[in-house]
Amino acid sequence: MNPTHYLMLSALLFGIGTVGVLIRRNAIVVFMSVELMLNAVNLSFVTFARMHGNLDGVIIALFVMVVAAAEVVVGLAIIMSIFRSRRSASVDDANLLKY
Amino acid sequence: MGSLTGTALLAASVAPAVSPKAVAPSVAPSPPIAAPSIDLVGVLPVLIVLGAACLAVIVEAALPKRQRFVTQVFLAVGSIIAAGVATVVLGVQGHYVVTFAGAIAVDSATYVMWGSLLALAVVAVPVMADRVIEPGGVFAAEASAVIGSPRAKQATAVATPMQTEVFPLALFAVGGMLVFPAASDLLTLFVALEVMSLPLYLLAGMARRKRLISQEAAVKYFLIGAFTSAILLYGIALLYGYAGSVKFAAIASAARAGGGSDLLLLAGIGLLVVGLLYKGSVGPFHLWTPDVYQGAPTPHSAFMGACTKFAAFAAMLRVLQVALGSMAWSWKPVLMVIAVISMAIGAFFGVIQQDLKRMLAYSSVAHAGFLLLGVMSITERGVTATLFYLLTYGFATIGGFNLLMLVRRGGLEAPRLADWAGIGKKSPAVAATMTIFLLSLAGIPLTSGFIGKVVIFTAAMNAGMGPLVVIAMIATVVTAFFYLRVIVMMYFAEPPATSVAAGGVEAPTVALPSTLTLVTIAVCAILTILLGIVPQPVLDIMHVTFPMLS
Numbered sequence: 001m002n003p004t005h006y007l008m009l010s011a012l013l014f015g016i017g018t019v020g021v022l023i024r025r026n027a028i029v030v031f032m033s034v035e036l037m038l039n040a041v042n043l044s045f046v047t048f049a050r051m052h053g054n055l056d057g058v059i060i061a062l063f064v065m066v067v068a069a070a071e072v073v074v075g076l077a078i079i080m081s082i083f084r085s086r087r088s089a090s091v092d093d094a095n096l097l098k099y
Numbered sequence: 100m101g102s103l104t105g106t107a108l109l110a111a112s113v114a115p116a117v118s119p120k121a122v123a124p125s126v127a128p129s130p131p132i133a134a135p136s137i138d139l140v141g142v143l144p145v146l147i148v149l150g151a152a153c154l155a156v157i158v159e160a161a162l163p164k165r166q167r168f169v170t171q172v173f174l175a176v177g178s179i180i181a182a183g184v185a186t187v188v189l190g191v192q193g194h195y196v197v198t199f200a201g202a203i204a205v206d207s208a209t210y211v212m213w214g215s216l217l218a219l220a221v222v223a224v225p226v227m228a229d230r231v232i233e234p235g236g237v238f239a240a241e242a243s244a245v246i247g248s249p250r251a252k253q254a255t256a257v258a259t260p261m262q263t264e265v266f267p268l269a270l271f272a273v274g275g276m277l278v279f280p281a282a283s284d285l286l287t288l289f290v291a292l293e294v295m296s297l298p299l300y301l302l303a304g305m306a307r308r309k310r311l312i313s314q315e316a317a318v319k320y321f322l323i324g325a326f327t328s329a330i331l332l333y334g335i336a337l338l339y340g341y342a343g344s345v346k347f348a349a350i351a352s353a354a355r356a357g358g359g360s361d362l363l364l365l366a367g368i369g370l371l372v373v374g375l376l377y378k379g380s381v382g383p384f385h386l387w388t389p390d391v392y393q394g395a396p397t398p399h400s401a402f403m404g405a406c407t408k409f410a411a412f413a414a415m416l417r418v419l420q421v422a423l424g425s426m427a428w429s430w431k432p433v434l435m436v437i438a439v440i441s442m443a444i445g446a447f448f449g450v451i452q453q454d455l456k457r458m459l460a461y462s463s464v465a466h467a468g469f470l471l472l473g474v475m476s477i478t479e480r481g482v483t484a485t486l487f488y489l490l491t492y493g494f495a496t497i498g499g500f501n502l503l504m505l506v507r508r509g510g511l512e513a514p515r516l517a518d519w520a521g522i523g524k525k526s527p528a529v530a531a532t533m534t535i536f537l538l539s540l541a542g543i544p545l546t547s548g549f550i551g552k553v554v555i556f557t558a559a560m561n562a563g564m565g566p567l568v569v570i571a572m573i574a575t576v577v578t579a580f581f582y583l584r585v586i587v588m589m590y591f592a593e594p595p596a597t598s599v600a601a602g603g604v605e606a607p608t609v610a611l612p613s614t615l616t617l618v619t620i621a622v623c624a625i626l627t628i629l630l631g632i633v634p635q636p637v638l639d640i641m642h643v644t645f646p647m648l649s
Contacts, residue, residue, distance in 0.1 A: 007340075014333055021326050030322055037329035044336040052343040057336075060286050060345065064332065067293045071325055074297045078304055078321050082314045085246035091322065094315045097390040 006047040013040035027079045027089045031072075038068045135200035142203060143189065144182035144213050145277045151178030152270035159264060171266040172228045178270065179224060182277075183217040186210055197283065201346055204283035204417075208643040211486060212280045212413045215641075219405045219493040220273045222619040226398040226501050227265055231613040233307060236261025237396045237504070242305045246314075255307065265305065268298035269402065276406055280413030283421070285335040285345040285371075288414065292331070292378065295410060296324050299403060303395040308511050316394025323377075323387045331374020337367030347422035355425045368423055368430055375418065379411035380460075381467040382441030389448075392460035397512065400456060401500035404463050405493030412470050412489055416482055419474060421645050427477055434475050435567060441468030442574035449581045455503055455514045458581060459496065462540055465578050466492050469571055473555045476562035483641045484554040490637070491547035491630055495539040498623030501616065502533050506607050513607040519585060521594030526609040530589045532624050537586055539627045541579040547630030554638065 017040060020033030042061040049057025083089045139146065155174050162170060190210030197204045230236045240259035244251035253259075275295025282288040304317025339345050341363040342353035354364060373384065380388040392400045423430065445465025452458040470492075473485030506513050506522060506529070513519075523530035539548035552575065556568045595606055612620075630637060 014329075017329070021322075027318060027322065031325065034322075034325045034329055037326075038332065041329065041332045041336045044333070045339065048336065048340040048343075051340070054343060056344060057339060060335075060339070063286060063290060067290060070293065070297060071328075074300055075321055075325060078300060078314070078317045081243060081304065082318050085311060085314060091318070094318055096312045096315050097319070097394055 003047050003051050006043060010040045010043040010047065013037075013043065025090045025092050027082070027091050030091060031075050031079065035068060035072070038064060136198060138196045138198040138205075141189070141194055141196040141198050141205040142281075143185045144217070145274060145281075147178050147182040147185060148270055148277060149274040151175070152267050152274055155267035155270060159267065164260075167263045168228075168230075168260060171263045172225070175224055175228075175266040175270055176221065179217055179221045179273065183214065183221065186213045186217060190214065199287075201348070202284050202287040203278065203281050205281060206643075206645065208417070208482065208645050209281045211641050211643050212409075213277055215486060215490045215493075216273070216276055216280075216406060216409055216413075219409060219490070219497065220276075220402075222494070222622055223398070223402040223405055223497050224266075224269050224273070225615045225619050226401065226497075226504075227269060227396075229398070229504075229613045229616045230260070232504050232507070232610050232616070233510075234258035235307065237307060237398055238262060238265045238302075238305045239307045239310065239313075246310045251310070261307065262305065265302065268302055272296075272298040272302070272402075273406070276410035279410045280417055282414065283347050283417070285338060285347075285350075285422075288418070289328070289332060289335060292328060292374075295407070296328065296378075299399075299407065300324060302399045303391055303403075305399075306394070306396040309394070312394040313396065314394075316391045320387055320391045320395075327374050327377040327384070330370050331377075334367045334370030334372070334374060337363045338371065341367060347418070350422045351425060354423065364426070365429055368426060369433075371418070372415075372430060372434075375411060375415045376437065379408055379415065379467050379470070380463055381471060382437045382444060382464070385441070385444065385464040385467070388464060389452075389457045389460040392463070393454060393456045397456070397500055397504045400459075401497040404459065404496040404500060408463065408467070408470075409489045409493055412467075412474065412485060415474055416485060417645060420477055420482075424477060431475055434471055435564070438468045438471035438475070438567065439570055441465065441471065442571060443468075446574045446577035449578060452581070453516050455516060455519065455585065456500070458516075458585075459499055459503075462578060462582070463496065465574060466540075468574065469552065469555060472559040472564060472567060472571060475564065476558045478558060478562055479642065479644050480554070480558040481562060482643060482645070483638060484551075484558040486641045486643075487634070487638055488551035488555045490641075491539065491551040491627070494623045494626050494630075495536045495546075495548060498620055498627065499533065499536040499540070501612075501620055501623075502529060502536070504616075505529055505610050505612060507610050508605055508607040516585065516588055517595065518607045520588050520592035522588075522609065523590040524594065529609055532620060533589065534586050535624050535627055537582040539631070541582040542575055543579075545628070545631050547627045547634065550631055550634040 014037050017033045017037035021030050024030050024033060042064055045057040045061045049055060079089060086093060151174050155171055158167060158170050195206050235258035238261040240254040240261055242262060244254060272295050275291050278291035279295055282291050300317055300321040303320050304314045306313035338350055341359045342350040377384040442465050445461050445468060449458055449461035449465060452461060470485055470488055473481045473488060503514050504512060506518060539546035542548045542552040559568050
């Protein structure tokens with residue numbers, strides 16, 4: 001398998017994640033799309049590590065997973081709190097602050 | 100000393116692992132893995148702040164509720180001061196080192212950035228502990244309680260003391276901010292960015308009053324922040340793919356040598372810079388700024404406005420100069436356009452704001468445009484000018500935001516422009532102090548903002564960005580309009596009708612803050628004037644360069 005294919009897959013997944021963030025309304029789904037973007041980047045890191053023959057990329061991927069886990073904790077706490085007070089997790093409903 | 104012990108310890112722990120008996124005697128034993136040098140003394144300020152943050156988490160779990168507040172405030176302010184002292188001592192000694200296997204560069208620039216950041220933090224963090232302006236504290240007593248539930252209502256009604264988790268969160272954010280501009284590889288940069296950002300997201304949602312907009316600010320800040328950190332990370336991945344390493348020095352030499360895929364390099368630079376610009380709330384990436392600054396608890400807005408911006412721009416200086424300096428031809432034209440957009444957005448949207456917190460947010464966008472001029476100069480003077488500007492802007496912003504807390508109506512902040520009408524008659528001290536900060540932000544002589552603008556425009560001029568400086572001056576005039584409008588409002592407008600019977604709403608009153616808040620606002624005001632009159636000592640200290648890393 002040519003490593004370039006993995007890079008293309010990674011870019012594709014990153015693109016799907018980006019589109020998800022931009023068009024989905026549910027905050028949880030938006031957040032899942034961000035996680036998809038992070039994991040797409042991980043695939044890139046691992047592929048580049050293989051191409052360069054060093055371990056940096058693999059280690060970075062591990063760091064990214066830990067950071068993503070921490071982000072989940074904070075993100076779900078924030079989304080839960082706004083859902084409980086509004087009974088809605090739609091990002092379109094969060095419209096008190098504007099202009 | 101620290102470096103020696105660190106190396107010796109690591110070598111001792113590694114040595115048994117690489118001398119196994121299983122290795123055939125004929126094969127020469129492979130050399131022991133070289134332990135990375137770890138200089139704990141060099142990163143002492145960071146260790147103090149992060150250590151205090153961990154201790155504060157334990158305090159939160161171990162101490163009874165009554166004792167926590169005093170302990171936490173003492174720990175937070177004490178550790179920031181201790182870290183500041185350590186920074187000054189190490190900086191004067193000239194303890195320069197690249198440590199943690201090249202992940203953190205502690206050079207003269209780092210010490211100046213740490214010192215300035217800690218100076219801003221030490222005036223921003225104590226205000227979070229104010230329990231006089233708002234009985235119980237500006238932060239929520241129980242951030243997890245459902246809004247409108249009997250529990251939440253009771254917590255607000257009887258002035259239950261605020262959650263003290265605020266202080267460990269603020270300390271973690273400060274720790275991340277310290278590592279962010281010292282990072283000298285992209286992985287450290289990313290981790291520091293997250294350590295700094297995650298507490299900021301949480302703190303934004305913890306206001307005691309107006310809980311709904313506070314939570315909304317937190318959600319917006321978090322979702323956009325997570326999105327941009329993913330973009331930044333993809334930039335890091337592409338740069339790693341280009342250079343085969345995430346170290347700034349390796350990326351710089353790979354870019355200078357050329358030969359790799361330009362697509363990877365240019366796309367990587369673009370995505371990385373977008374992520375950094377977002378944190379600095381620059382130009383078209385500012386959309387979160389007004390909402391978050393307005394919704395977040397005011398002391399937190401001050402903290403974000405000054406300290407986050409400092410960390411973001413300081414990191415931008417290092418990344419763009421050390422790692423991507425040889426690629427300046429590719430990013431400079433783009434940043435020029437972004438700087439103009441940022442100044443235009445900040446100036447023109449600032450003019451139409453009626454809410455002072457939003458106005459200060461747009462002012463932060465405009466100032467980000469000015470700061471980009473210094474970053475783009477890529478000269479020593481540019482670095483000095485940017486750091487000095489960040490410091491002066493930070494003190495004026497912290498002071499300005501914190502004063503907004505004092506004018507209140509019915510127990511809530513009254514940040515509308517109309518609410519500030521006639522404050523000069525009601526409370527000359529508040530009006531006078533606010534005037535100092537606004538004049539500094541506008542860049543009027545004898546305030547620090549003027550010197551900041553002079554040095555940054557001079558640096559940009561010398562770097563051949565004349566047309567950009569002209570645009571920046573026009574933007575300065577426009578921003579001066581909305582700062583001066585507040586001053587006119589305070590001194591020359593009639594206060595709103597005082598009685599409800601006379602057809603007006605209840606007039607806003609001026610609250611008295613705690614002594615600690617009073618002291619920090621006074622320090623901000625004094626420094627704003629002092630840096631405007633005798634800026635030279637600070638400018639001399641800030642005369643630093645980024646040494647090319649080995």
